[in-house]
Amino acid sequence: MKFRSKLVLAASALLATTPAVASAETVKNIVLVHGAWADGSGWKPVFDILTRKGYHVTIVQEPLTDFHADVAATTRILAAQDGPTILVAHSYGGSVITVAGMDSHVVGLVYVAAHAPDVGENEAAMGAKTPSALKNSPAATQKTADGFTYLTRSMFPAFFAADLPREQAVFEAQSQVLTAASVFTTPMTAAAWRSKPSWGIIAGSDKIISPELEAFYYRRANSHTSTLVGASHSVYESRPNEVAAVIEAAAKGASGKTNDARP
Numbered sequence: 001m002k003f004r005s006k007l008v009l010a011a012s013a014l015l016a017t018t019p020a021v022a023s024a025e026t027v028k029n030i031v032l033v034h035g036a037w038a039d040g041s042g043w044k045p046v047f048d049i050l051t052r053k054g055y056h057v058t059i060v061q062e063p064l065t066d067f068h069a070d071v072a073a074t075t076r077i078l079a080a081q082d083g084p085t086i087l088v089a090h091s092y093g094g095s096v097i098t099v100a101g102m103d104s105h106v107v108g109l110v111y112v113a114a115h116a117p118d119v120g121e122n123e124a125a126m127g128a129k130t131p132s133a134l135k136n137s138p139a140a141t142q143k144t145a146d147g148f149t150y151l152t153r154s155m156f157p158a159f160f161a162a163d164l165p166r167e168q169a170v171f172e173a174q175s176q177v178l179t180a181a182s183v184f185t186t187p188m189t190a191a192a193w194r195s196k197p198s199w200g201i202i203a204g205s206d207k208i209i210s211p212e213l214e215a216f217y218y219r220r221a222n223s224h225t226s227t228l229v230g231a232s233h234s235v236y237e238s239r240p241n242e243v244a245a246v247i248e249a250a251a252k253g254a255s256g257k258t259n260d261a262r263p
Helices: 002-017 019-023 040-052 067-079 093-100 123-129 156-160 166-175 211-220 240-254
Strands: 029-033 056-060 085-091 106-114 141-143 148-151 198-203 224-228
Touching: 029 040, 029 067, 029 093, 040 056, 040 240, 056 067, 067 085, 067 093, 085 093, 085 240, 093 106, 106 211, 106 240, 123 211, 148 156, 156 166, 198 211, 198 240, 211 224, 224 240
Parallel strands: 029 056, 029 085, 085 106, 106 198, 198 224
Antiparallel strands: 141 148
């Protein structure tokens, strides 16, 4: 009996001190997708937090010249992942991951102040139904002669990045990536959130996408939803700790399962 008791105690101690037991279910691959008028560098604060915690984080750099090219850029990165992956997007990137998220590597989606249209929908039409502050300020968006859009540089800080340091917001206004107008009107051919679990972050003071539209998207997708009160559209930069916490919750909640049942 004493020998058996020692075996039980030894086994219990091993289970209690083996990290793999606690973390075996956690997804370690995370892919981050930026939105319109920006590039992947805005994800650096979130990248730093997650990599310090041991996650393997990759950032997609979309060309923003064509919706299908942006989806292809994302699936190209997904193909390089070595296992189950959480796919995260900000803003227009939400439309991209809605289609690209059908990739077999993806076990969960995180929408950060992002669009999440359904099959046949496009974000321009959805935005027109539930308009943001941009509707009342037509001068805030501009279009080039060859069909590329951008935010008026003097208005960029107030609309896109009101809670970032002024110098940073001005730099981002001057370095924004012009985005083909056609990407906003391309209809979705798939909706990964219909078959895979999702998490959504509402930016409470978003002036680019209406917080009400974000709430609608996430409610429809049955997403695990968080609201960051007072956050601007640049919530992924201004509130990186809270955004990273939601991504980590998705990595733990998705558990590497590939049956893709919605929560």
